[in-house]
Amino acid sequence: xxxxxxxxxxxxxxxxxxxxxxxxxxxxxxxxxxxxxxxxxxxxxxxxxxxxxxxxxxxxxxxxxxxxxxxxxxxxxxxxxxxxxxxxxxxxxxxxxxxxxxxxxxxxxxxxxxxxxxxxxxxxxxxxxxxxxxxxxxxxxxxxxxxxxxxxxxxxxxxxxxxxxxxxxxxxxxxxxxxxxxxxxxxxxxxxxxxxxxxxxxxxxxxxxxxxxxxxxxxxxxxxxxxxxxxxxxxxxxxxxxxxxxxxxxxxxxxxxxxxxxxxxxxxxxxxxxxxxxxxxxxxxxxxxxx
Numbered sequence: 001x002x003x004x005x006x007x008x009x010x011x012x013x014x015x016x017x018x019x020x021x022x023x024x025x026x027x028x029x030x031x032x033x034x035x036x037x038x039x040x041x042x043x044x045x046x047x048x049x050x051x052x053x054x055x056x057x058x059x060x061x062x063x064x065x066x067x068x069x070x071x072x073x074x075x076x077x078x079x080x081x082x083x084x085x086x087x088x089x090x091x092x093x094x095x096x097x098x099x100x101x102x103x104x105x106x107x108x109x110x111x112x113x114x115x116x117x118x119x120x121x122x123x124x125x126x127x128x129x130x131x132x133x134x135x136x137x138x139x140x141x142x143x144x145x146x147x148x149x150x151x152x153x154x155x156x157x158x159x160x161x162x163x164x165x166x167x168x169x170x171x172x173x174x175x176x177x178x179x180x181x182x183x184x185x186x187x188x189x190x191x192x193x194x195x196x197x198x199x200x201x202x203x204x205x206x207x208x209x210x211x212x213x214x215x216x217x218x219x220x221x222x223x224x225x226x227x228x229x230x231x232x233x234x235x236x237x238x239x240x241x242x243x244x245x246x247x248x249x250x251x252x253x254x255x256x257x258x259x260x261x262x263x264x265x266x267x268x269x270x271x272x273x274x275x276x277x278x279x280x281x282x283x284x285x286x287x288x289x290x291x
Contacts, residue, residue, distance in 0.1 A: 016199070023172040023260075026172070027137060027138035030261075032139060032140065039127075052136060055132070055235075059196060060192055060235040061233065061234050062231070062233040071230070075119050076180055086100075086103075105155055114148055115273070118273075118275050137173075138172075142259055142285070142286060144169070144261070144266070144286055145263060146256055151250060153246035158244075164207065166237070168205060174237075177235065179228070179231045183227055188251045189225045189227075191225070191243070193217050193239055194222075195239070202240070208240070224244065270284075
């Protein structure tokens with residue numbers, strides 16, 4: 001109950017100035033981490049020095065096509081035995097993601113299943129992404145969520161996160177995305193409002209229309225991430241964003257969230273993994289039991 005109260009208080013921060021103050025206090029209390037060592041999945045060319053500045057200033061940075069088709073297919077094969085669920089209609093129960101219920105816009109895999117998949121944990125713990133998250137957060141990062149979901153076409157009206165909104169999951173956080181299918185404007189691309197993470201407008205927690213966002217931030221700053229499968233990017237989703245309602249086909253996306261602490265309304269039950277892993281115990285403490 002106390003965590004839920006803290007969560008809702010955090011979501012009522014009245015201004016960006018207050019938010020920045022709380023971010024600094026929290027990150028200073030946690031402290032900076034040592035540099036995470038190891039080989040990254042990113043090539044040297046993809047490890048650009050401007051990633052941090054872009055994430056801070058425009059709210060996102062891109063890494064390009066990191067995975068080839070063979071590696072994407074292998075990753076999809078590693079979850080093909082898993083069922084999905086509709087987070088907004090949980091009464092529908094588990095279902096085969098290739099045959100979703102007619103009403104479902106999305107089919108999410110369960111975090112408890114995903115964190116047992118080694119390729120997913122390896123991506124989440126890639127040293128380049130951990131170091132970038134650490135620099136952005138100003139403190140040692142925590143993996144507070146691992147998610148993967150299908151977005152389905154065949155619906156006339158957007159719902160939930162298919163409308164513009166800000167995320168208020170923690171006082172500061174960022175999210176790593178990986179497209180596992182090709183995504184064009186018809187397949188439901190991630191849409192982000194460039195620079196909105198640094199602008200104190202529309203701070204009330206609610207969904208906003210495209211017209212409201214364009215009027216507040218300028219239509220020229222609304223960016224559609226139409227990218228081929230294998231593309232990766234990191235986003236500060238405190239800035240306005242949405243998943244565009246797919247008009248055709250379906251989209252599969254993976255997401256890893258790095259934050260200063262846990263999402264206070266989440267019920268964390270760290271999973272015991274059955275393969276050899278040497279993942280940082282602090283970073284993974286909410287999702288893994290490596291004892």
